[in-house]
Amino acid sequence: MCAGSCPGPGAGEVGAVSTMIAPVVPSNGAVRPLGLDRVRITGGFWAELQARNADAMIPHGHEWVERVGWVENLRRAGTRPAGPGPVFADSDVYKLVEAMAWETARTGDAGLDATVDELAGVIAAAQESDGYLHTRFGRPGQPARYSDLEWGHELYCYGHLIQAAVARLRTRGEDTLTRVAMRAADHVCREFGPAGRVGVCGHPEIEMALVELYRATGERRYLDQARLFVDRRGQGTLADIPFGRSYFQDDVPVRGRDAFVGHAVRALYLACGAVDVAVETGDDKLLDAMTRQWERTVAARTYLTGGMGARSEGEAFGEDYELPPDGAYAETCAGVAAAMLSWRLLLATGEARFADLAERTLFNVVAASPALDGRAFYYANPLHQRVPGEPREPDRPSPRAISSLRAPWFEVSCCPTNVARTIASLGGIVATVDAAGIQLHHYTTGSVDAEVGGRRVGLRIETAYPWDGTVRITAERPIERMRLSLRVPSWAEGAVLTGEVLAGDGLTGGADRPVAASAYASVDRQWRVGDELRLVLPVSRARYTYPDPRIDAVRGCVAVERGPLVYCAEAIDLPQGASLDAVAVETDAPPARGAEPALGPDTVTLTVRARSTEVDPTAWPYGPRPTAPGDGAEVPVRLIPCHLRANRGPAAMRVWLPAKPRREGSP
Ligand SMILES: [Zn+2]
Numbered sequence: 001m002c003a004g005s006c007p008g009p010g011a012g013e014v015g016a017v018s019t020m021i022a023p024v025v026p027s028n029g030a031v032r033p034l035g036l037d038r039v040r041i042t043g044g045f046w047a048e049l050q051a052r053n054a055d056a057m058i059p060h061g062h063e064w065v066e067r068v069g070w071v072e073n074l075r076r077a078g079t080r081p082a083g084p085g086p087v088f089a090d091s092d093v094y095k096l097v098e099a100m101a102w103e104t105a106r107t108g109d110a111g112l113d114a115t116v117d118e119l120a121g122v123i124a125a126a127q128e129s130d131g132y133l134h135t136r137f138g139r140p141g142q143p144a145r146y147s148d149l150e151w152g153h154e155l156y157c158y159g160h161l162i163q164a165a166v167a168r169l170r171t172r173g174e175d176t177l178t179r180v181a182m183r184a185a186d187h188v189c190r191e192f193g194p195a196g197r198v199g200v201c202g203h204p205e206i207e208m209a210l211v212e213l214y215r216a217t218g219e220r221r222y223l224d225q226a227r228l229f230v231d232r233r234g235q236g237t238l239a240d241i242p243f244g245r246s247y248f249q250d251d252v253p254v255r256g257r258d259a260f261v262g263h264a265v266r267a268l269y270l271a272c273g274a275v276d277v278a279v280e281t282g283d284d285k286l287l288d289a290m291t292r293q294w295e296r297t298v299a300a301r302t303y304l305t306g307g308m309g310a311r312s313e314g315e316a317f318g319e320d321y322e323l324p325p326d327g328a329y330a331e332t333c334a335g336v337a338a339a340m341l342s343w344r345l346l347l348a349t350g351e352a353r354f355a356d357l358a359e360r361t362l363f364n365v366v367a368a369s370p371a372l373d374g375r376a377f378y379y380a381n382p383l384h385q386r387v388p389g390e391p392r393e394p395d396r397p398s399p400r401a402i403s404s405l406r407a408p409w410f411e412v413s414c415c416p417t418n419v420a421r422t423i424a425s426l427g428g429i430v431a432t433v434d435a436a437g438i439q440l441h442h443y444t445t446g447s448v449d450a451e452v453g454g455r456r457v458g459l460r461i462e463t464a465y466p467w468d469g470t471v472r473i474t475a476e477r478p479i480e481r482m483r484l485s486l487r488v489p490s491w492a493e494g495a496v497l498t499g500e501v502l503a504g505d506g507l508t509g510g511a512d513r514p515v516a517a518s519a520y521a522s523v524d525r526q527w528r529v530g531d532e533l534r535l536v537l538p539v540s541r542a543r544y545t546y547p548d549p550r551i552d553a554v555r556g557c558v559a560v561e562r563g564p565l566v567y568c569a570e571a572i573d574l575p576q577g578a579s580l581d582a583v584a585v586e587t588d589a590p591p592a593r594g595a596e597p598a599l600g601p602d603t604v605t606l607t608v609r610a611r612s613t614e615v616d617p618t619a620w621p622y623g624p625r626p627t628a629p630g631d632g633a634e635v636p637v638r639l640i641p642c643h644l645r646a647n648r649g650p651a652a653m654r655v656w657l658p659a660k661p662r663r664e665g666s667p
Contacts, residue, residue: 017218021105021170022428023163024343025215026279030350031432031439034450035170036105039427043445044464046426048600049367053423054103056374061096061417062115064409068397071119073135077126081141086412088153088203090135093119094160095417097177101167102424116168120177123161127180131187133161146191150202150238150248155192158184159205159269166209166216167425185213189225200232202248204266207273208340211280227277230254230286233270243314255289259296260317264309264329265414267317268337275344287348294345298357304545304559304655305368305566305642306361307381308334312402324553325383325656331401332378332415335365336422343429346441350434352487352519355441358429359489362442363466364566368643369406369419372600376406377416383642386581388571388650405646437483439520443471443535455479457527466563467602469495469539475527483524484533489564490518492537497521499533512536539563542591542606547656556629557656560591560606565641567591567606571652573638580652583610583637584630584660591639599644606639611660630660 018025021035041047065071070093073083083089097119104113127133134154138145146154158181165181188206191197210226213219234253238245245251246262254274260267271290278286300320302308307330310318315329339358346354369378376392379401389404398407409416431448432439438450438457443465450457458476465471469492473484488495496512501523503511515521515535523533542562547554560567571580586609594605611630637657645653 018215019170023102023167023425024212024276024340024347024428025170026276026344026347027215029279029347031347031434033347033428034431034433034448036102036425036427038449039430039446041427041430041444041446043462045367045466046423046442046444047446049370049423050106050426052370052372052374053099053420054107054109057370057416057420057423058096058099058103058112060375060408061092061099061420064397064413064416065093065096068409068413071122074122074126077135078139081139083135087136087151088157088414090133091153091157091160092413092417093123094157094164095414095421097123098160098164098167099417099420099424101164101171102421105167105171106424106427113172117176120168120175120180124176124180127183131183131185133158133180133184146197146199149199150241153201153203155188155201155206156203158188159201159207159209162206162209162213163421166212167421169216181213182217182219185210185222185225189221192229193221193225194228198232199237200229200250202238202266203263204229204233204249204270204273207270208276211273211276214280223277223280226273227281230270230274230277243316247314247316255286257293259293259301259320260308262317263315264317264334265315265331265337268308268334268341272337272341272344275341275348279344279348291345291349294341294354300550302338302357303328303330303383304547304561305330305364305381305383306335306338306357307365307383308338312380315401321548321550321552323551325654326386326553328380328382328384329402330365330381330383332365332369332381333418335361335369335381336418339366339422339429347432350432350439352441353490355429355487356490356518359442359564360566362426363564364642366419366422368645369415371406372644372647376408377410377419378406379403379410379412379415383568383655385646385651385653388652391650404650437485437522437524439485439487440471440473441487443537447476452479452482455482457482459484464602465537466539466565467604469537469563471535471537473533473535475529475531477527478529479527481525482527483522484527485520485522486515486533486535488515488517488519488521488535489537491543491561491563492517494538494541495521496536497523497533498536499531501525501527501531501533537563540593542567542593544585544587544591544659546659554656556658558585558587558659559656560608560639562591562604562606562641565643566655567639568642568645568653568655569637569639569657570645570648572648573640575635578612578635580654580657582613582615582629582632583635584613584658585610585637586630586660588662594638599640599647603641603644605641608637608639608657610635610637610657613658628661629658 069084070089210222214223238250309329342354342358392407397409448459460474463471591606594607612632
């Protein structure tokens with residue numbers, strides 16, 4: 001894989017404005033993204049989620065931002081000191097508009113396009129003559145503008161407004177929304193530029209938005225302002241708060257730390273902005289610093305699901321190996337942000353590990369947030385639910401981020417709209433190109449249409465991934481030479497490439513060619529129409545996964561994974577009388593394929609053999625000798641993919657289950 005030494009595919013386009021229909025379009029990097037018009041997701045796991053997004057999640061979000069008065073806040077800007085909702089409520093209208101803009105590009109939905117125009121009109125009317133736009137500050141009866149940079153979220157809201165506008169600019173061109181966003185961005189450059197206020201926002205977000213606006217318009221001042229915000233962070237311009245300045249990453253300069261700290265979404269959004277600035281300004285040291293922080297965070301501060309943020313207090317990263325499964329916060333937005341960061345690092349470096357983590361997070365955190373009906377969401381994503389809990393009220397926003405069941409909306413409702421914009425734009429992270437060929441990072445049924453070396457290339461992809469591991473790729477256009485690179489996930493030891501096209505490479509037709517995990521498997525050759533290559537990933541081999549012993553909270557436990565999916569046990573699947581608190585998995589026997597539950601088409605469940613543990617509920621739970629779990633009767637434990645949890649009513653749940661110590665002499 002090209003990792004920096006080969007010519008950057010965008011090298012000739014530095015400074016040029018790209019018209020690519022994608023959320024992130026760097027001017028250079030190891031690989032170049034392909035837009036939503038070039039990659040179509042037409043079937044399977046992600047197509048179902050995109051359909052759910054279109055049919056339920058986006059309309060549901062629209063209904064709720066109206067219902068709770070957050071659009072009304074914009075309609076009545078200036079006429080009431082404080083409307084309903086949190087201080088950053090404007091941003092959820094913007095995130096929803098961004099989701100609608102990507103969705104309009106994906107489907108050509110004229111009704112949704114008109115809705116974006118209508119909301120853009122509302123937003124435009126709320127903007128003040130100098131470009132300022134926020135419903136809670138600066139008007140009669142309200143606090144002064146920028147009088148509370150720690151908590152006011154004004155710049156954060158601009159960030160989401162700008163990202164929505166970039167989506168619009170790239171999908172339809174200049175319009176009301178894009179003009180509003182540019183006026184706001186120009187206002188920010190004047191107000192916070194080199195001669196302006198020396199401040200940053202308590203919630204990073206505007207940094208990456210300004211870089212993207214620069215990429216979409218070519219206006220250098222937006223990039224300069226983003227760099228200024230990144231450089232200013234960590235200089236202590238924000239006031240100290242009870243959580244400490246590390247909460248909003250203003251304790252240490254961006255490039256001066258080892259791992260992500262503080263509020264997880266803030267840390268990850270800031271890292272996205274820093275990577276964007278590094279890529280556009282050629283600041284390799286900054287890019288290296290962000291890569292090192294990503295590495296360390298993935299090594300010591302990330303859940304098996306890809307979730308980030310161990311503490312509910314401060315919604316924050318914990319110390320290294322502080323990863324309790326029951327207390328896990330792992331906010332959905334942190335999952336979205338982690339995927340955004342990994343994507344940026346992948347574009348910059350071309351390295352498989354970034355897509356690997358993004359896949360883990362997308363399947364096990366982002367896809368876990370929405371209910372199967374798309375009308376309720378998880379905010380926090382723990383890996384252990386100790387009590388079944390209560391269903392949320394369907395007609396009231398939940399006041400709590402942590403709940404045993406998904407809620408239709410939250411008083412702080414950042415997650416549902418974040419999921420919606422991510423799913424609507426997923427086509428943008430499936431594939432990339434470089435000078436030699438196409439790279440597939442994520443596997444879905446669909447098509448890729450790209451240009452390689454000035455020649456048009458078309459690929460058709462068919463797969464039932466992640467339920468099945470075969471990915472069939474067929475060339476739909478002839479090309480004299482093209483390198484097709486397929487990501488082989490880190491868990492996929494034993495993966496093979498197969499197909500008649502390999503015959504030309506010195507193997508007999510159809511022979512299997514083993515390929516290494518955690519890398520890209522490439523086939524570089526001439527392609528004729530109908531040439532087919534198959535990647536066979538060992539998805540059907542479910543596996544036990546053990547934690548590093550330094551993760552104290554799950555020491556002695558085991559989890560089960562199948563392909564990219566992390567599994568969990570729900571108490572409602574246990575036999576009568578058995579308890580999730582008192583089973584231990586016998587790992588001598590591999591997980592077996594289970595009976596299919598009513599949890600959607602193609603779902604694969606698993607069963608593991610466990611033994612119950614005899615417990616005395618009144619006994620002092622400490623003693624002079626270690627207690628070995630699993631000394632009772634045999635109990636089959638059914639496991640489901642953890643993204644499907646809590647779709648059958650309240651249930652206790654665990655990803656990490658105690659492992660029964662192996663017998664002497666067992667493997
Ligand atoms: Zn959130």
